[in-house]
Amino acid sequence: MSEKKQQVSRRQFLNYTLTGVGGFMAAGMLAPMVRFAIDPVLQPSAQGEFAAVAQVDDITTEPTRVEWTIDQVDGWYESKVTKTAWVYKQEDGSILALSPVCKHLGCVVNWEGNEQFPNEFYCPCHGGRYYKDGVNVPNTPPAAALDVFQHKIEEGTLYLGKAEPRKEA
Amino acid sequence: MQWKEQDMHQYIEAQEYVDTLVIPLIPIQLEKPNEIVKHAAMSELTEYGAKAIENQFKGRIFLSPSFQYFKSSSTKLDTISLQQWIAYYDHLPFKHVFLFTFDHAWKKVERELNASLLWLPAISGKVEDAKTSEILKEQLNQMMDLIQSYWQE
Numbered sequence: 001m002s003e004k005k006q007q008v009s010r011r012q013f014l015n016y017t018l019t020g021v022g023g024f025m026a027a028g029m030l031a032p033m034v035r036f037a038i039d040p041v042l043q044p045s046a047q048g049e050f051a052a053v054a055q056v057d058d059i060t061t062e063p064t065r066v067e068w069t070i071d072q073v074d075g076w077y078e079s080k081v082t083k084t085a086w087v088y089k090q091e092d093g094s095i096l097a098l099s100p101v102c103k104h105l106g107c108v109v110n111w112e113g114n115e116q117f118p119n120e121f122y123c124p125c126h127g128g129r130y131y132k133d134g135v136n137v138p139n140t141p142p143a144a145a146l147d148v149f150q151h152k153i154e155e156g157t158l159y160l161g162k163a164e165p166r167k168e169a
Numbered sequence: 170m171q172w173k174e175q176d177m178h179q180y181i182e183a184q185e186y187v188d189t190l191v192i193p194l195i196p197i198q199l200e201k202p203n204e205i206v207k208h209a210a211m212s213e214l215t216e217y218g219a220k221a222i223e224n225q226f227k228g229r230i231f232l233s234p235s236f237q238y239f240k241s242s243s244t245k246l247d248t249i250s251l252q253q254w255i256a257y258y259d260h261l262p263f264k265h266v267f268l269f270t271f272d273h274a275w276k277k278v279e280r281e282l283n284a285s286l287l288w289l290p291a292i293s294g295k296v297e298d299a300k301t302s303e304i305l306k307e308q309l310n311q312m313m314d315l316i317q318s319y320w321q322e
Contacts, residue, residue: 105228124317125229
């Protein structure tokens with residue numbers, strides 16, 4: 001056991017001091033850089049993606065077309081894009097918002113767009129057909145059901161988000 | 170489909186489904202000050218309308234890059250160049266070829282062109298104005314009905 005008093009030499013003292021102050025300064029410089037570097041990751045991505053499109057009370061069991069505009073950024077190109085959805089109340093009272101984009105080659109489908117096929121969505125380009133719930137009619141061109149918009153209801157207003165492929169039943 | 174990299178991947182896969190060509194006709198006129206604005210507005214309407222039609226019928230329509238032409242009072246419309254464009258696309262299996270314009274001058278030379286002319290009368294006002302856009306939408310809806318009637322033949 002050494003009872004010897006710990007001596008801090010002049011060299012050690014300077015080393016400690018400089019490392020401490022230097023480290024503090026370096027941290028002060030690097031912290032904002034790191035924050036900027038990872039900033040986009042920290043941005044809440046869901047914010048602003050939902051748009052108010054209709055009052056829930058106005059929605060009936062008949063699919064109605066709703067339109068809204070979003071600011072879209074493709075790389076450096078910013079533009080306003082009009083989005084549309086077919087919205088209606090299902091039998092259980094829940095709301096279904098279907099994307100009008102045909103899953104065949106991307107045309108826009110219409111509700112009862114062809115007199116021969118009542119109660120169906122119809123694609124004018126190649127005769128694609130979908131049942132009211134958005135599921136594609138077998139043996140018509142589309143190979144998948146219409147995409148479904150994410151939706152939420154706040155204070156009686158319907159908000160729609162992104163359109164997502166329908167999960168396999 | 171538009172003449173864009175992303176759309177062309179899809180076009181190559183699905184060529185047999187794309188049987189309709191739309192060529193927008195865009196006038197350029199910088200000589201008469203009182204007509205400059207009118208022609209620029211006409212160009213904007215044409216581009217906006219052509220894209221709206223393409224968006225609706227993406228899987229069946231090929232939207233050609235626009236045919237642009239100078240419009241001065243002294244020169245005649247360049248039907249020869251336009252006919253060359255149409256002839257080029259004729260090599261490809263397009264069953265229906267449409268020319269989309271707001272310029273009525275093309276109506277008079279329609280017979281010299283080997284395509285169907287879709288002409289809409291130009292409306293004044295900006296596309297962004299609610300009233301103008303309402304009228305334009307209605308016009309475009311009728312135009313789209315017309316295109317569909319060609320398909321049903």
